[in-house]
Amino acid sequence: MDSVDSQIELKVPEQAGRRRLFWRASATALFLPAMVVAAGYAVLWLFLNQTGRGGGHLARVSMLVLVIGVPILLVHAGLRLSTTRLTLRGAHLEAHPGFPARDPLIVAYTSVTGLSVRRGLSGWLTGAGSLIVERGTQPRVIVSGLARAETALLEVAARCPVLNETDTAG
Numbered sequence: 001m002d003s004v005d006s007q008i009e010l011k012v013p014e015q016a017g018r019r020r021l022f023w024r025a026s027a028t029a030l031f032l033p034a035m036v037v038a039a040g041y042a043v044l045w046l047f048l049n050q051t052g053r054g055g056g057h058l059a060r061v062s063m064l065v066l067v068i069g070v071p072i073l074l075v076h077a078g079l080r081l082s083t084t085r086l087t088l089r090g091a092h093l094e095a096h097p098g099f100p101a102r103d104p105l106i107v108a109y110t111s112v113t114g115l116s117v118r119r120g121l122s123g124w125l126t127g128a129g130s131l132i133v134e135r136g137t138q139p140r141v142i143v144s145g146l147a148r149a150e151t152a153l154l155e156v157a158a159r160c161p162v163l164n165e166t167d168t169a170g
Contacts, residue, residue, distance in 0.1 A: 021155075025084035025098065026147035029128035034073035041065045086131065086143050086152055093156060095133065095143045111135050112160040117149045131156070 041062045048059040076099065084098030096104035114134030123129050129149030133141040133156070146152055157163045 022085060022087040023143075023146050023148065023152045025081050025145040026126055026128035027081055029122050029126040029145045029147075030077040030081050030084075031074070032122045032126060034070060034077055037073060038066065038070045041070070080145065084143065084145055086146060086156075088155060088159065093133075093159075095131075095141050097141070097143055098145070105141050107133060107135060107141055109156075109160045110162070111138070112156070113162055115153050115157050115160070115163065117153050119149075 045054075045059055045062040045066065048054050048056065048062070053059060079099035082099075083096055083101075085094075085096050085104075087094040087104075092106050092108045094104040094106055112133055113136045114132075116132045116134075117129040118132060119129045123145075128145050128147055130142055130144040131146055131149050131152050133143075135141065
């Protein structure tokens, strides 16, 4: 078996510097939306209580969101945090887009035709991003909420032969 076919990570000597071979999701980026929702509904509920409308329907709805909705958002963020990852192997990458996806997607470096990073509002605030892997005619692979997504993009791009081709016919 050649080292290219191996699923074992390449060992890099310490003096040459360690290269990162896996990335996880950013906890801040995943939990930030739940915290914003919690803060917004808590402020609304406190305002309604202070103005004497704490027994109204809107106060009940905001309390329901605080008691039921926010814990569900926090559990979902925790599941995404524990399952989202990108792992670079010898001849392929394993991208697990996170909960609710069950299995990781295996993408050969030779099939990658394009890479990009996109950010939403929480990504701009936390530095996280979504790595988008283009695969020609196959569907794109999107790994959302990665911490240091640009570093992951550079490492994946360095391993993809199609993205490293240089035009020598010049």
